[in-house]
Amino acid sequence: MAYNIVLIAGSYYPNFSATGNCIYQIARCYVNKGHNVYMLSESPDGRETTVEHEGQKIYRVTSKRLKDLEKRKSYGKFRIILNKVYWALVKLFTPSGMEEGLADAFYNKLEELHAQGLKIDCVVPCCMPVEGVKGGYRFCSKYNIPLFPLLYDRYSDNRDFFRFTWTHKLKKGYAEKYEKKMFDYSSMVYYIDNWKPYFEKFKRDNALRVEHPLVVKKPLAEPLPLKDAAKINAIYQGEINHQMRPPQAMLTAFSKIGKTDPDVRLHIFARGNGVEDVEKAQAADPNVIKFYGKVGKAEADGYYASANIQIILANRDKEIVSSKIFESVASGYPIVYFYFSEDELSYGLLKKYPLVLFVRQDKAEEEADKIREWMYANCEKRVDFDIVGKAYDDATPDMVVDTSIDILDKGKRG
Known part of the structure; x- marks a missing residue:
């Protein structure tokens, strides 16, 4: 019926x-x-x-x-x-x-x-x-x-x-x-x-x-060309907010990586009161950090299809789970998660995903080399959707x- x-x-x-x-x-x-x-x-x-x-x-x-x-x-x-x-x-x-x-x-x-x-x-x-x-x-x-x-x-x-x-x-x-x-x-x-x-x-x-x-199997969007694409194209899309989702750890880590590796890019699609920090970081490291501003979902999907690493930023409120987590794991792409503490709900959810690197935000700069090595080792890997679907069967x-x-x-x- x-x-x-x-x-x-x-x-x-x-x-x-x-x-x-x-x-x-x-x-x-x-x-x-x-x-x-x-x-x-x-x-x-x-x-x-x-x-x-x-x-x-x-x-x-x-x-x-x-x-x-x-x-x-x-x-x-x-x-x-x-x-x-x-x-x-x-x-x-x-x-x-x-x-x-x-x-x-x-x-x-x-x-x-x-x-x-x-x-x-x-x-x-x-x-x-x-x-x-x-x-x-x-x-x-x-x-x-x-x-x-x-x-x-x-x-x-x-x-x-x-x-x-x-x-x-x-x-x-x-x-x-x-x-x-x-x-x-x-x-x-x-x-x-x-x-x-x-x-x-x-x-x-x-x-x-x-x-x-959001754990649904979707066809890959038509890729859109990223600015000055490189070997490693990491992408972040979402809210950037000084109070709840600050970008400093992500920006600091990639700025340090970019000083020794010309083949790494961080592409950012964002809005919020933390965008000014992204703009400053781009001005300081224009070859590494590429800021696009806010884009619609269809356009963002196209850029995601051209990237090979996905970035997720933790929320300061450990009880808040970003919906972006489920879209990211459903894609099967490698994920770098910048977190605050291991008791975050999001941290626990991502522990079920087999292709994620956890980076504590106050350790991001000193772990820059580790992030770089992990991205190179995993940028071509993908997690099969059947594995994701079983791990997140309550997220369909x-x-x-x-x-x-x-x-x-x-x-x-x-």
Whole structure:
């Protein structure tokens, strides 16, 4: 039986966020198994549009804040500051800490589809954005429709979501009550390890631990030429952030390698407040470090296809697992992982991968020669996908798709 499944994400096709990429793989899996997929996502330009992609009908919703983000491109500096202050105050004085306008936008689009005669069999919202979960829960509880939240980021325990420690303490009780109410209703709650403390504390039968569903076998993208390619082409793509994911260890190691070896390149595709460090490193070592700025996923895949070493940077928060890990292991490429401590969740996950070099960040410079030798020894090696699939069997989209369909087949809601 083919079901009508509505998924909710933040940034989605063609500009996927990390969680958007996760839900994309789940959406593709639903489509491949014969179901009808309707995707609600945030508008990238403040306009409501509808497109079709790979068997998915994608509805882009907007809100006042998303429209303001687009308008800021034409604002002067002072007006931009005023607009940022306005939205900071809105968040501060909203009990949930959420952007309620976005939650309403998701809910209203679900109501619109319902009014058009679409029989929605279930809603699968992704957190973040938590507003998608709220909009989905509000709709499902009204019509007694199964809800399957996908929890990748924390809400009630996420201090950064609430901006300040004191606002987090003030609003945490509200957030926990909301979570409990939503979880009680859900047919199944899917969560990754950073939610583990919550579900150990509040045990429930309708919760299933999963991983980022990114271990999927994909055809190699059409290679795009890298700048001044060499024998060793290492690549990093993702966020670079002074507070959470600093690039200094990676930059220092490759700068040292480049001083004695002209056949090593580090290609960086990134955004974030740490980009200035990358630009300085490129200016100091232009023959080694190549910075491309931010690129779209399809373009990044093309550059990855031309590289032979993948770089992963650890997050300072050891409970956070980067979705990039699962994409990297699925590719089968050699990985150099710059970590902070061995008790990181990401460190434990990568220990299962047979082609990875662990480099502690405070030892990166002194281990530069070791990194260089390892890259030369392994740059042509690849790990067979069957080996990866067995090691990370909980990181495929099938787990979420198959269990949710089984629940629908049995006619269970919560």
